[in-house]
Amino acid sequence: MNELEFSTSCIGNVADELHISQSEVYRMLKDSGILSDYIVKYYDVLHTYGRKYMTNELISLLKERKMLPIVN
DSSP: HHHHHHHHHHHHHHHHHTTTTTHHHHHHHHHTTTTTIIITTHHHTTSSOOOHHHHHHHHHHHTTSSSSSSOO
């Protein structure tokens, strides 16, 4: 898997979990800097983590960066 495939997989997994479009997730990850400053930058390590862990991590980061509402 390369950076593009990994990024695409992350976007799809988050979209599925949140029940929103992949294009919306892509926009949020791009606008928040998570895509370039986290997913791509740390690909070497991140691609070794499991799908569920990465999905939850990205959702948490989106909430921290105020891209998603925090729901308890």
